Amino acid sequence: MAAEVFPTSIPHSQEAEVLEAKRSFIQQSEQELPVDEEGKPGGGPASNEGEEDGEGWQAAHPTLRERNALMFNNEHMADVHFIVGPPGDTQMVPAHKYVLAVGSSVFGAMFYGDLAEGQSVIHIPDVEPAAFLILLKYMYSDEIELEADTVLATLYAAKKYIVPALAKACVSFLETSLEAKNACVLLSQSRLFEEPELTQRCWEVIDAQAELALLSEGFCEIDKPTLEIILQRETLHIRELVVFQAALNWATAECWRQGMPVTPHNQRAVLGKALYLVRIPSMSLQEFADGPAQSDLLMLKETHSIFLWYTATNKPQLNFPVVKRAGLVPQKCHRFQSAAYRSNQWRYRGRCDSIQFAVDSRIFIAGLGLYGSSGGKAEYSVKIELKRHGSVLAQNPTKFLSDGSSSTFPVWFEHPVQVEQDTFYTGSAFSCNQTKPVSPGTSLPDSQLIRSPGCSDWLSSAHRDIFQSLSFFNLSMKPAVIVFGLAWFCWRFNEGVAADQLEGFIQWECRDRHLWIQVVSAQPPRLEAVDGSEVHLIDKQLASRCGYTISSLKPEPFYSFRASYYSCFTHNQNDEVFVFKFNVMVSDDSGRWSSRSVSALCPGLVWTHREVICEEDYMEVNVNRQSSCGGQMGEGAQVWQEALFQAQRTASFAWQLMFLQEDGRFPSMSPLEAQRWGYSLTASTHRLVLRAPYQRPHAVLTKVDGVPVEVLRVFLFFKQKLLVVMIDVSMACPVNSAMFDGTQLQWDIPQIIPPLVGDGAKFESQNFSLGVEGFLLDESTAASRGLSLLQQGGMVKIRVPFGAEGGYTKSLVLENVYKEAFTMELLYEHVFSLVSEDGSSFQTKHRMLKVLESPLICRVPFSLNKSISEQQMFSIYLGNIPADVFLEEVLINGKQLLVSGEPKLGLSIRPVVHLNGSRGYELQLPFDDPAVRWTNMGGGVVLYTIDANFTLTVMPHRQSYYYNTVITAQVLNACKWLSELS
Structure with missing residues (x-):
């Protein structure tokens, strides 16, 4: 049962107490009721005897809500009484069974269920009187009046009698008032009341403001299970010495609660195993010596062992965790x-x-x-x-x-x-x-x-x-x-701003195998590569040949630029340091251009034997020079370097690129001639790099497991007397687009691409990874963003949800309909090895930077009529508003009530932000606002109407689209009805 029910045939002594309390309460209630000149109750329910007009008190309160509210905590027609509160601090509360049964399933079962009994006096010792009155007031009037001192008790009452709306209001109130000094207490209560959202909010505050939370008075009031959960928390942003002091404070308070003297022995006893959740060894030696070591809370043997753990080579085993808390990373x-x-x-x-x-x-x-x-x-x-x-x-x-x-x-x-x-x-x-x-x-x-x-x-x-x-x-x-x-x-x-201070925000960063630059510019920026005294304008043709990619995937005015470590004009210092120099020209809204210089130094990497990169506009293969050529060392390596140097600057036939064609032909050309075809060959101390734009005449488009793949089969060779050295620099990249099923982008690619796998070699797949914007993500991070990679039937199936973190939406208004496309710059990496018969193996890293893009999707707004007639207020929810759209204007029946985002008197607007980045707006407008049209329908019924036209604007280009809806509300207006009768 939810309350203790006592029969009406109670002992005489208790009956006298109840009757006295009842008389006292009635007298008090009558004193609080408004009275007229003759002393009769005039503002609430009272006896109708002697009333000459015959209308009664009901006439002064025309709405059902008003009449119900007046019955709250009122003896008039009360058919049940509650004695609320613990013994010695009780309060008599009158109530009406029907109202309580309608508002609570618990009261419904108590008064009208199969096991209902006719008791008229009910004791509720476990609920505070103030909280019980708040509960009843909500049941009678839908009004919620919460205070910080009573909200927890009210939440308990709402949970006990299953009134979810009031419980939700209490939780919202607690979340709003949540701060470090009460976070631990609310954590304890949220676990008791099984409120996971409130629990999560408490943890957010405790983790971030751990020192304030653990040193607060509220921390000393929590129960022991909550204490243990907090002390073992990995993400507390706190010094461990403060954790120890907080545990000591809690132990002091617990000794007082249990009536025990506050001694180290008793503090240790009440802490129990919680003491061993404090990570004492993670303190500094000085902190331990000044704190726990002198607290007398530890046993002498424990203190001795911890000192040895700090100083000895052979560290003893400790009962305390030795690993420092991970904390939070800002x-x-x-x-x-x-x-x-x-x-x-x-x-x-x-x-x-x-x-x-x-x-x-x-x-x-x-x-x-x-x-x-x-x-x-x-x-x-x-x-x-x-x-x-x-x-x-x-x-x-x-x-x-x-x-x-x-x-x-x-x-x-x-x-x-x-x-x-x-x-x-x-x-x-x-x-x-x-x-x-x-x-x-x-x-x-x-x-x-x-x-x-x-x-x-x-x-x-x-x-x-x-x-x-x-x-x-x-x-x-x-x-x-x-x-x-x-x-x-x-x-x-x-x-x-002066010309030399134009916005042109430029940010750059070394990202694995390329330099990343982001530019903010009103128009597409222009970039120049600086090579000593020479400056080269990077156009589309030069970019694909030289290892540059210009992208505008992000919403304007953002533009991004990538430069391969082995791009044409990069200064490579022994494959250990790569130096980039660029001039970046950006513009502002007025068309003014300014130039900024970018100089970046990126450290070298650990490269695999072969790395194939599929960029947006080109393919690139990077192979280990020494292992490819039989490991020439000493003079041989020097001859190799000189031969490449000559090959890049002359038409020497010592070096040749030989292409393998489908018709059996093997055309060959010098590196200089290959450059005229759009290819780029680069050699360094340790690496050999060949780059080719897509759709070169020597490339072929084939299908692997039904997926179109562009393949360039090419060998680099040279002759030295009778010795011929050949290096396989073939490349292959899937060129299929992603599919979209309405909720996610789907990109399927072959796990094994034959042109990259030599005949007779054993294929061993080692690792698959996904990333975004040139950064690989660990498996858990990718999963948290909804990215998935599945190997199935020789295929790698990649799935990206619409709107996943790391992607971008592009907005467009077509024929007054807002549409958006989702784009993500995906990074896919597959590491595999080819093992030959003699046991030797060569590792390949196949990387693809793929732009996945959805088609344009309509995002039509919708509206919900949430008006409640009793509140005399239109309440409208306007939803499905994307993140880059804001409500600029509102017309109500032709009258402008919102201009440039600023509402006029009468109209109330509250934005609502959702987890997926979209948002909505809640609008409220009183029925009696001059902009509202009303029609007398007869019989006291009034029809209120608003014709709402919303102007929604897409930023930053300020494209507008419009949404129209008509909302009506019928209200019984007793005053108008009476005027009609008269």
Whole structure:
């Protein structure tokens, strides 16, 4: 049973207590009711005797909701009474069985079920009176009034009597009020109430703000099972000394709860096995010596063993975990894609640098990334702050070291700060003058030189910026979007920026086997490769021959560029260092162009014997020169290098490329002649690289297991007297497109491609991997994004869900219909070996960078009428709105109630963001708004109508499409009905 039911034939002493409480309650209720001039109750239910008008109290409350609400906690017509609360602190509550049975299945079974009994007095000792009254008020009126002091008790009551809507409201209230000081208590309660979403939210706060949470008073109030779960948590962002202190605090509180003296012996006893969840050996030796070793909580033998574990070569076995907690790894969001190092600087004079930002999901700000001086190594004093609505949430005066490079330097808050979604926060940094040079004799002037990141004037109210990035913890199940400033895109241009400060954000990174560059430009950027004093414009033809790829997969204005490590104009230093130099020209909205220089140095890699790369526009094979040619060493290697040098610069017939054709012909040509056909041959100390654009005349299109594959069978050979050396530099790449089944992209390719497998060699597959944007992902990360790879019947089947992380959507409006296509730049890698009869083997790494793209899919909005007549309010949900679309205008019956995203009086709009990145809007408009049309239908019925036209705008090109819907609501208006009768 959900409550203790007592018969009405109760003992005399108890009956007297109940009657006295009942009389007291009735008197109190009558005193609280409004009274008229004659002293009769005039604002609520009362006896009709003596009322001359005969209308009764019901006439003053025309709606069912009002009349029901008036019956809440009222003796009038009450047919059941509850004595709520523990003995000595009870309260009599009158109620009406019908109302409770309608609102709760538990009360329904209690009063009208098969085992129902006619008791009129029910004791509920395990529910607080205040919580029970909140429960009943919701049942009578749908009103929910939650307070921090009663919400947990109310949640218990809602769970006990199975009122899910009230329970959900309690959980939402708890999530809103969740912070570090109450996270541990709410974690304990969420486990008790079996609320997994609340549990997850508690863990997010505890993990990110572990020190605050574990040192809070609430931590000392949790039960022991929850204590053990927290202490064994791997992802706590906390020092282990603080964990030990928190466990000690909990043990002290538990001793008090059990009435035991607070002694080390008793603290150890109440902790039990929880003590051995503290990772004491992961502390520093100094922390252990100053803390646990002097606490008397450990036995002498344990202290001795731990000291030996720190210092001895042969470490003893310990009962404590020795591995440090993994903690959390902060992510970074950069304001600027790159900084023009030493090309655009200014003098920083100690101004405060601030930036506003907002997020679309809750994160925890851990710190800021700041620029330092370009003059060399130095130590700076700095004060960082985080504010919301002008109130300081966190600040930290500290110091940081800069090394004179273009990198940013992290400055951390003392504790990560919780940041909520859809709210603007202000991050500020104030850097004092340099406190001291790091290197002797390195003195910097009072005004330090700070690098300009480009469009800082637009992004900040300060004159110039030292503030570059945010470091944060994102513990939700989806990526966090951070928007800087008050505009839609943080890469937007500033009309007043000088020509040398055009936006042109440029970011570059060495990614495995290529240099990756990302550019922000209003028009497609132009790139030049710099080779000494020569400059080469990279057009489409040169790019496919020389190992460059220009891509515009991302939404404009983003463009990406890839350069192979062995691209034509890369300076290769003994296959150990690859140096790239480019000029990148970008434009702004007004058509102005500016040029930026990019210089990058990428370290060498460990290459397999043969690597075949299938790029977007070309194929490339990279083989080990020495193993291909019988391992020539010494002078032989030098002769090889000289021969290649001559072959690349003359028409020498010593070197030849020989193509194997389907008709049996074996045409051959020199490397210089091959270059005129679009091929590129490169040799280095250890590697030989051949590159070919797709659809060369010597390539053939064949099918392998039904999949079209472009194959180029080619050997490189030379003659030296009677010796002929041949090197297989054949390439093969699948050229089939992905299929789309409405929910996911499907790309099937052969596991074994015969042109890459020599005759008589044994094929051994070793590893398959998937990645995006040139980065390979581990298996678990790929799975978390929904990417799958299945080997079946000699085929490799790759599946990519529409909208998967790492892909991009492209938007288009056609005939007033919003359409979008999903694109992903997939990286597929297959590593296999060919084993010959003599046991020797050669490893091949086959890599494919494939653009998978879906067809255009219609995204038609929909609307839901969620209006409730009793609330006298239209409530509309507008859904299926993509992430790059916002609601710009709303017309209601021809009247403009939303202009440029700003609602007018009467209209309320709330955006709703969903996990898949799409969003919706909830709109509310009162029935009595002047824009609403109404029609008297007779009989007191009023028909309210709104003809809503929504203007939805696709950013950043501001293409608009429109959606129209008509919403009606019929309401019984008693006043109008009475006026008709009169």
